[in-house]
Amino acid sequence: xxxxxxxxxxxxxxxxxxxxxxxxxxxxxxxxxxxxxxxxxxxxxxxxxxxxxxxxxxxxxxxxxxxxxxxxxxxxxxxxxxxxxxxxxxxxxxxxxxxxxxxxxxxxxxxxxxxxxxxxxxxxxxxx
Numbered sequence: 001x002x003x004x005x006x007x008x009x010x011x012x013x014x015x016x017x018x019x020x021x022x023x024x025x026x027x028x029x030x031x032x033x034x035x036x037x038x039x040x041x042x043x044x045x046x047x048x049x050x051x052x053x054x055x056x057x058x059x060x061x062x063x064x065x066x067x068x069x070x071x072x073x074x075x076x077x078x079x080x081x082x083x084x085x086x087x088x089x090x091x092x093x094x095x096x097x098x099x100x101x102x103x104x105x106x107x108x109x110x111x112x113x114x115x116x117x118x119x120x121x122x123x124x125x126x127x128x
Contacts, residue, residue: 001043001046001047004039005043005111007039008035008039008107011031012036012073012100012103012107015031015104016100016101020093032100033081033084036073037074038074039070040071040075043067044067044070044071044074047066048067050063051067056119058119059119062119070107079099080095080096080099084096
């Protein structure tokens with residue numbers, strides 16, 4: 001699941017290069033936002049199911065962190081898409097660009113590799 005989170009992060013990272021003054025800004029950021037909505041929501045649902053079957057504390061904590069980051073990215077991406085189409089919001093592009101950078105940073109923290117994989121069966125066997 002860390003790989004899925006990293007993939008969403010990479011798409012949002014690519015969207016940070018979209019210029020708010022460009023005519024194509026919406027076309028540039030919308031694919032990443034749409035993927036964040038659907039991918040983040042799906043990842044959060046899968047992780048919720050896995051967390052419910054995991055008793056191991058460090059693994060459970062890591063999975064909860066991944067699930068929370070994906071769910072938050074999904075919710076915020078959905079909100080941002082709505083803001084992009086609201087013509088009464090004067091700085092809608094700047095707000096969207098800020099969200100994309102923030103979500104990318106959040107998913108980067110959540111998907112960061114751990115010294116020893118929290119959910120690895122070898123975690124207790126390998127020295128720290």
